[in-house]
Each structure stands twice: as structure tokens, then as C-alpha cells.
Amino acid sequence: MPTSRRRYNGKSADQRSRERRDALISAARLEWTSHGADGVRVRRVCARAGLNDRYFYQQFPHTDDLLVAVVEQGLAELREVMFDAAVACEGSPRDRMRAGILAYFEHLGDDPGLMRILTTDSAGRPGVTGARLESQRSIARIVLQYLNIDEGGDGTSGAMDPFAKAMYCVGGAAALVESWLADEFPRMSIGELADVATDSTLRIFGETIHAGASTTVDVAPHPGPAQP
Template structure:
């Protein structure tokens, strides 16, 4: 367990923030790994960090709250990666769409723990269902933001964004399961062509 001297000279707020981050990282490793969900316990997380269990309750009331924090951190990281990729793609709707799709699939598949937390357990785990809805809303807003603001009726753009959001969740699930092969660029090309056929693309 953690030595009292480990935190010597560190301000209390910084100590707590560091311990909280360590607990989230440990839970990410345990829950996002290949072991059964039951392995995520106060004891297993603290053992992973080398903490006394009292440090767990300093930041979280139970493992459900910790798991929610893990999902939030993973989703926030994904949102940042997607936003950065789309911004770097320039003004072309087609290029931005491609960059966004590739960012979602690429980021989730680079580390299997991310994909499991966001797109596998997020579909069925009762603790994560509500948070998954928030991630879906984030993708919806990103997709809707790509619509032409000059359109007098926003409904068609909202419908497209909703269809894109639902399709992305299933696409990620299938890609991470290995059902679409391992050629990421080809998968992304097929998705973009389905969403924005070349003959109709205006950008």
C-alpha cells in the first residue's frame, strides 16, 4: 500500500487529484481489459494503484461512480481527437466527414480498452447506458454542425445527423469486432461514399 512519504510535501488538493487520476487509470486498465467485469472492485483498483482503500472513498462512493468517471474521461478524449481531426481537414465537408469517421474508428481501435468501454460495454452496462447517450449526442452535434447554415429547414440536416450518429455506433461495434476487416482506410472510404456519393458531393 502507498507509503505516507509518497505524498510528503504535495499540497492536499494535488494529492487528491493525483490519487483520483490514478484510480481512473487503474479502472480503465481493469474494466477495459479482457478480464470479466467482476474484477473491477474497490480492492482490485486499489491493489492496482498500490493504495490503501481509504483513498478510494476519498474520491468515489463506489465502483459505479468510478466506472462513470472512466467512461467520461474516455469519451472526452475521443471528442477532442475527433474535433482536432475535423479541424485539421479544412473546410471541405467531404474531407471533414472522412477525418471524423477515421478519427472515431482509429482512436477506438488503437487501444482495445477504449473501444470496449465506449462501444461494447457502453451498449449494455447499466452504469454506462446514460453516458453513452451523451456520447451519441456529442456525435450528433458534430454531424449537425456540418450542415449548410443557409438551409431554410433544419429538419433534413437533423435527420441526416441522427442517421449518421446511429450508423457510427454500429459501424464502430462491427469494426472493433473484426467483422469489417482491418483495412481502416478502405472502411472509411466506403462509409464516406455511402454518406456523400461522389456524384452528389459539392465539396
């Protein structure tokens, strides 16, 4: 029987490999939250995960590859909570958008360390920067789906690309919640923050929504990071 198919304690080699990978990502996430990206060291991560160093290099060629996996995990969580909230909400495109934004804000409010992971410590790490940018793109596409707007627009000369507008909104929402977590808006509830982000987005899209958006929004989940 091939080695990759042997089972120990009822688990295949692939299952054990996935579990070790998940343990390393979880440990690195805690290290990053506590010590910053520079504090994510192989030995400390392995010690926290309860694994031998050799298992690290079976999963990740370099520490930066682990950091990318941590970012992808956090962003996948955000996409999932936004999707679940939008699907559960019955109402207009505005209602669904607000539900998704509120879920996004609440998730970050419950885990402030994730905000640090998603907004800091990317200098000199193109893989981390690329993962964040790709996730912003995917969330921008979800925003367009909430509003039932074609990503390519209507081809009108001089009109701002809808995807560019959505990217602007995603960046603004991230900055807004980051400021809120830093207590810059002490009198504002998280629900009021979601209203600001939602209504600002609707104003940015303006006539596009009134002209084309329907009350039925088909929001498809975004796949999580690919497994090795």
C-alpha cells in the same frame, strides 16, 4: 492555513486528489478491459493504482460512479481526436468529416479495449448508459457542425430532424468500426472504412447539404467530463 491548501512535495491537496482520481480511473479502465465491468472491484482497482481503499471512497461513492468516469474519459478522448483532426484538415465539409471519422476509427483501432468499454457491460447501469448516450449526442452535434447544418432543421413539414439523422449516423459508425475490429471486413482498410462512413452520412443528409452547407465549418471542442 486551511488543510485543503497545505502542500506536500510541492503539490496542493487538490492536486494530489486529482492525481489519485486519475490513477483510479486509469486502473479501472485496465480492469474493465481485462475482466469486464463486473471485474472492476474496489480492492483490485486500488491495488493496481497503488492506493489505500479509503482514497477510493473519497472520490467515488460507488463502483458504478467509477465506471461512469471511465466511460466519460474514453468518450472525451474520442471527441478530442475528432476535433483535432477536423481542425487540422483543410478542405470541404466532406474532407473534414472524413478526417474526424478516420481519427475516431484509428483511436479505437489502437485501443480495442476502449471499444469494449463503450459498447458492452451497461446492462443495469443507468449512469453508464446515460454517459454513452450523452456522448453520442455531442458527437452528433459535431457531425452537424462539420456539415454546417442547423440542429433544428428548416422547419419543413415531414422532414426528418437533422439531429435525428446525425444520431443515426453516429450509431451506424460505431457499429461499423465494432464489426471491423471483429474482422468482419478483412479486405477493408481503415481508410476505406472511413470513406464508407463518410459517404453514407452524406447520402443520409442528401439535399440538406447541397442546399445549405458551406465550405467553412466552425467546429467547437466539446468539454471533457467535469472535475469534482
